[in-house]
Each structure stands twice: as structure tokens, then as C-alpha cells.
Amino acid sequence: DQQVKQNSPSLSVQEGRISILNCDYTNSMFDYFLWYKKYPAEGPTFLISISSIKDKNEDGRFTVFLNKSAKHLSLHIVPSQPGDSAVYFCAASENNFNKFYFGSGTKLNVKP
Amino acid sequence: EPEVTQTPSHQVTQMGQEVILRCVPISNHLYFYWYRQILGQKVEFLVSFYNNEISEKSEIFDDQFSVERPDGSNFTLKIRSTKLEDSAMYFCASSSRTGGSPLHFGNGTRLTVT
Numbered sequence: 402d403q404q405v406k407q408n409s410p411s412l413s414v415q416e417g418r419i420s421i422l423n424c425d426y427t428n429s430m431f432d433y434f435l436w437y438k439k440y441p442a443e444g445p446t447f448l449i450s451i452s453s454i455k456d457k458n459e460d461g462r463f464t465v466f467l468n469k470s471a472k473h474l475s476l477h478i479v480p481s482q483p484g485d486s487a488v489y490f491c492a493a494s495e496n497n498f499n500k501f502y503f504g505s506g507t508k509l510n511v512k513p
Numbered sequence: 514e515p516e517v518t519q520t521p522s523h524q525v526t527q528m529g530q531e532v533i534l535r536c537v538p539i540s541n542h543l544y545f546y547w548y549r550q551i552l553g554q555k556v557e558f559l560v561s562f563y564n565n566e567i568s569e570k571s572e573i574f575d576d577q578f579s580v581e582r583p584d585g586s587n588f589t590l591k592i593r594s595t596k597l598e599d600s601a602m603y604f605c606a607s608s609s610r611t612g613g614s615p616l617h618f619g620n621g622t623r624l625t626v627t
Contacts, residue, residue: 433613444604444618452613500569503556
């Protein structure tokens with residue numbers, strides 16, 4: 402099942418700089434997208450969402466961009482903080498089902 | 514902030530044994546889910562549950578699996594006869610409504626089948 406892909410298993414960024422995490426999907430029926438953050442030994446924590454009627458959603462330091470034609474979304478974290486170091490998952494669903502397909506995750510390391 | 518709670522945090526069982534994983538979803542949520550993550554792999558959907566019945570299930574969720582909401586607060590996942598390949602982190606999640614609302618996850622139960 403490769404409907405949602407995160408091709409970068411890891412990313413290292415300096416504190417204060419921008420972190421950009423990418424996600425690609427193949428199913429054109431997906432219309433709701435989420436980003437989750439996960440620390441070791443904890444469950445995924447919801448960060449931010451976007452529906453397909455938008456191309457950008459912003460919440461504080463977190464912004465999600467959606468490019469439907471490219472079937473691509475990205476999460477921008479500005480400025481990055483050491484506490485942001487975690488694994489980030491993107492997830493997608495067809496709106497009526499609430500069945501989310503997850504990417505494999507990107508491990509973000511923010512260096513002080 | 515309300516949260517989803519799961520017990521136990523770690524369960525070790527022998528192959529062929531039955532296990533029950535327990536979850537208490539957020540109290541005003543109506544939709545409940547089980548996901549699992551095998552070590553090093555993706556988080557995978559198992560089943561969704563609404564109005565006391567399964568609304569959708571994946572191909573993973575075969576006859577060995579069942580879910581139940583025995584009372585107003587608990588939501589359980591039962592594996593009837595565990596296999597080695599059932600070893601994984603099992604996450605319970607809930608949401609307030611379907612269609613465009615995020616899932617809120619518990620911290621998971623690590624199931625180890627020996």
C-alpha cells in the first residue's frame with residue numbers, strides 16, 4: 402500500500418531555520434490531509450490539517466501547503482525548535498470514510 | 514485536555530493465546546478506530562466503529578480480530594489466537610465526527626507475541 406509516501410526518512414535542521422517536510426500521494430480521491438508528530442513511546446499527536454478546497458493552512462509556526470495537481474503536500478515549521486525533533490507523519494483520507502492512509506514518516510532532528 | 518487512554522502499555526503473550534487491548538476514547542467522541550504499527554513500518558488502519566457497529570475494516574482485520582464497546586466508555590480490540598506477526602504497536606483513536614475531523618490517538622499498546 403503506497404498511496405501516501407514520505408520519501409525522506411530523515412531531516413536535520415538548525416534551530417531557528419525552516420523545516421520542510423514533504424509528502425506525496427497517488428489517490429486523486431483523497432480530499433483531507435493531516436500531519437501528525439510522534440515522539441518515542443507516545444501515540445501520534447495531531448498537528449494541522451488541510452482539506453482539498455484549500456491550498457494552504459497556517460497554525461502558528463506550522464503551515465501546510467497542498468498542491469493537488471502534483472498530489473503533493475508539505476509541512477513548513479518556522480522557526481524550528483529543538484522540541485520539534487520527532488517523527489512526522491502525513492496522512493490522507495477520502496472525506497466520507499475517516500480511514501486514513503499514513504506515510505512512513507520523516508524523522509526531524511532540530512539541532513540547537 | 515481530554516485524551517485517549519490505552520491499557521496495558523505493554524502486553525506479552527504466547528502464540529495462540531487470546532489478547533484484549535483496551536481503550537477509553539475521548540468522552541464526547543462518537544467514532545472509534547484501531548490502527549497498528551509493526552516495527553519499522555507504516556501506521557496501518559485496522560477498523561473503524563460507529564454507532565455500535567463496524568463502519569469499515571481493512572484486509573488485515575480478519576476473523577481473528579473483533580472489536581466491542583461493552584459499556585459507555587471502553588472500546589476493546591480482541592485478537593482470538595495471536596500469531597507472531599501480530600506483534601506491533603496498537604493505537605486506539607477517536608474523533609468527534611466523520612468526514613474531515615482529525616483522529617486523536619492514545620499512546621498505544623505494544624503487543625509482543627512469543
